[in-house]
Amino acid sequence: MNLALDMMGGDFAPLEAVKGLQLYLQHNNATVYCIGDEQQVRALLSEYNLPEEKTVVIHAAEIIGYNENPTKALKEKPDSSISKGFQLLASGKVDAFLSAGNTGAMLVGAMFFLKPIEGVSRPTIASVIPKIGGDTALLLDVGLNVDCKAQHLDQFAVLGSIYSSSVLGISNPRVGLLNVGEEEGKGNTLCKETYPLLKDNSRINFIGNVEGRDIFNAGADVTVCDGYTGNVVLKLGESMYDIAKSRDMHNDEFIRRFAYENYGGTPILGVSKPVIIGHGISNDVAFCNMLLLAQKMIETDVCGTIKTAFRRTGTSAS
Template sequence: MSRLTIALDMMGGDHGPPVTVNAAVRAVTDSPNLQLLLCGDRPQLEEQLKNYSNYPEEALILVHTEQVVTMDDKPSSALRNKPRSSMRKALELVQSGEADACVSAGNTGALLAMAYYELKTLPGIDRPALISSVPAQNHKKVFLLDLGANVSCDSEILFQYAVMGSVMAEEVEGIAQPKVGLLNVGEEQIKGNDVVKHTGQILSSLPSLNYIGYIEGGDIFSNKADVVVTDGFVGNVALKACEGLGKFIISEVKRLSQKNLFTRLMARLSLPLLKKIYNRVNPDQYNGASLIGLRGIVVKSHGNASSDAFLYAIQEAVHEVDRQVPTKIKDKIERLLMERP
């Protein structure tokens, strides 16, 4: 097996090196074929590495960077003013071919802007998308995109998202002929706005895409579709609303639990179960999201990611490299563009 190299933005996220170094050490300990390029402030990284022993030291290569993109940086300003940041360096290493993929827990908007600038989109793809999976009934996973990369999408962009989502479900989850649904306010043909209706017509015309038609918000968590396509505004709001509901339910359980001894017991017992389910529903936290449609692999871990979550994001990047996701997207979009009437 050839060695696989992933560049990590070690300074991104709310926690920075204490979390990212821990995840990096565990990643190379688990995977002998993995090499990690740790982009960040060398003294801070060395300081953190002192806490670990018994790991393959040669698998971690420090790449010193001077700047840090903060969570408050505007995307345009980060792109202009932080050319020597750990985030930018990690992306440059992918662009130059020194790394096969990169992972960051930093500012999403800045990562999008820099990744788009550094890596460019694949042929046939106009805009990258942010994609993640949410759990669904019967142990299934459902891929949802776009989660906020593009707030205004025309039918061409939504068509490209459908293709990219289908490739992700097939390659990352191993689903043959993934069912692709288009998010809408109803299932009937006449429902929806013009962009959605037109997208539905395009998707229906493609024999190689398993398009199942419109699906409603209520069906995201069912196993009706393997891929749910929508624009970044709707996807972002829907996903965050669900996260908000999860938090609300947990706070309600806590509140109701204070009523009497019985409800207190009930809540004490049900909270771990609820948190377990809630963590599955919160993909940013748990799964990481992938930035797809680029000529390179970029995985975004949550800003508040724990070292478990950051480790998971590294593994996700490895998996996407193994499955050659960008090449598969390029091939599939080429094929489907030829099928279009």
């Protein structure tokens, strides 16, 4: 298994990436392509005694900063660590690409270098949500598609279900539509149009509408909504975690489960190969978990399952 890791992404790069890689390689076997400033990366790999047979350093002369325009930066910086990572992934040299760098550049890069899986009209990003009962659920889209049609949400439901069962290990995941009330017929135009599609979709286990109060409670295993709403919910949840931490409530078992490090980043679903976006403030544990998530996505062949699902049904949406 070959993984490509952007060593220059994240606020504490490349140190935390190296430390995370060290944690990961202690217990796992993979060849990791470390993309970044060769001199800096080599020095740190050596300092942290990382095994040479498991690491390949790929020099990237440039970095795409957090505030750069993604499309412009990808065009103008072919030697950036993000561009190089996607080149490696597209060429087949590696099986997954991971970065805690510029999120927009990762999204644009995934579309440009990999393209969506045939039949998937809108790749999507999902966030893992801790449930009060101990379960782990999925919310999508969380920001890639701010304007959606019903057909897109219908596809998100399939993508989320496949990811939930393959990667999170939830069998026959219950799918809910985020709405303002439980009854069929509730909601805005998008919800009203989406509900019948989900109800008729034999590939998912649709349980109906779920509300804002259900997101962290029982609710569904996979909750679908447009990316505008999902992004608001995601950032609100993150801020609640930060508030809880700042007020000494982070020792609570439920609150602790919000810690971003645990989730290893956000996968882009619907592109042909595993691409994982890490949090800007990723520490060593976060990088290690990103690598573990990539490994799991490869081992479970979640992208292959998605390809088969969308080829079989020929679902189309524009």
